[in-house]
Amino acid sequence: MGSMLDTQQLAALLRARRGERGLRDIAQEIGNVSPATLSRIENGKMLDVETFLRVCDWLDANPQEFIKESPQGVLNSQALHYRIEGGQRLEGSVVVQGAKNAALPIIAASLLVARGQTILRNVPLIRDVFAAIELARSLGAKVTLHEEDQVLVIDASNLHSSELSQELTGQFRASVLFLAPLLQRMEKVSIEAVGGCSLGKRSLDFHYRGFARLGAILTENGRHLEMSRAGNLHGNYLYLDTPSHTGTENLMVAACLAQGTTTIENAAQEPEIADVANFLNLMGARISGIGTGVLHIEGVSELSGVEYTIMPDRIDAGTFAMLAAATRGEISLVGAQLHHFGVARAKLEQMGVEFEQDGPVIHVRSHETLRPINVTTWPYPGFATDLQPQIMALAALASGTSYIRETIFDKRFAAVPELVKMGANITLDGEAAVVKGPAHITGSTVTAHDLRAGLALVLAGAVAEGETIIENASMIERGCSAVMRRFSQLGLTISEERGNL
């Protein structure tokens, strides 16, 4: 991609903006990028798309500014946009997809199996899963995706590489979850930067500190990190300063084949972590305390291949529930689990949204005027940060002032300027957004800066007067499957286009 970008202009802007500050400080500020990568960019070399977009974001620059030739196809992931004609009441039923944040760790953990195959059902067809499949294949696993059946078959008997390709890890956050299985299977693993949504600082220190306490040897060489083990890993007491989602998963997976018992204190309690733990136990692991903040893992010597169905995606379900509320519609969520909603259900009910459980189907409707809301994102069972941009779009339609505080990520308000462009009245005050409604939302051309911000724009587009164009829509497809089919079957007029507008 480097040759099609004006890398000199990008390098100059980066140099000017950092002034006298060291690359290490700038890398910290940007997050998910190493000082060595920044040095390469400053020398006119370009890297993966995610890093490029992250640096542009930090520079407050539009990525299109750096494109020398026709942008068509240059930033493959940028060239997709959605067109939405707003104003319809959405109704009907939608099948909730398999959970992104359970599928990805489970795909990674399947590489622990040295003999036999793993069959995964209800695998969401999203870009992050496709990247995970490519990453597993690049390491030697045989992976077959039966798309129509949403079934993945993984045979990891013959892994041949312990190097995680930067090109692939740069595409998704959950690539970091390949560290634990590779360390166990190959005795060493190396990684550079990991990708994922750009939400501010996304540290990995709990992961690495935990691996070291299990006996891993870590060597850092610029942007390149290598972990190895001499003999078995050993169980230990691990404490997470804050309940990191992937941090808990990585250490839990590593501990399954360690010698002795590991305790993870202040473990994350998201339902996806329980899903991963149940998968591991089915393979022969011994994990207890599942669903609580203290996990005990008794190491075993081998795990075997199993067949497993990925849990439904509570963020997907929550987003469709909010879509019903926004359009005063009625949507049946097929396969959703109400107890996974956590505080999100209570908050939506406060706004005037009704839920009715009918076995494994949840009916969501809203007839009344929406009431304003106070939301603070918090680790599970608190309000999920991955639903924050969507509820902000909904709050813009409520009658009164809502307060939305983001406490998990330091930069997760990328939806705000885009929603404001569409007529929402939102002001930022530190880590809180003050949303005054009801706003008259009008169609506009907006950008999906990250996955959930993109979904908030779909929601706003559905109620907007006129046409909304969402650029950079492939961000949405990182985590949301069958967008065209699932939204249009509810009555939303939505289409996708690739290439220049």
Ligand SMILES: CC(=O)N[C@H]1[C@@H](OP(=O)(O)OP(=O)(O)OC[C@H]2O[C@@H](n3ccc(=O)[nH]c3=O)[C@H](O)[C@@H]2O)O[C@H](CO)[C@@H](O)[C@@H]1O
């Ligand atoms: C693939 C996946 O499952 N992604 C989810 C996961 O991301 P992810 O696992 O990256 O999120 P974490 O829970 O680890 O991060 C939450 C916060 O903890 C901080 N932190 C984390 C690890 C660490 O070693 N040190 C540290 O300081 C981060 O900078 C961040 O501010 O949980 C997030 C919070 O629920 C969700 O938004 C993401 O959808």
Ligand SMILES: C=C(OP(=O)(O)O)C(=O)O
């Ligand atoms: C932040 C998210 O994903 P990731 O951690 O994969 O970037 C998300 O799913 O909203």
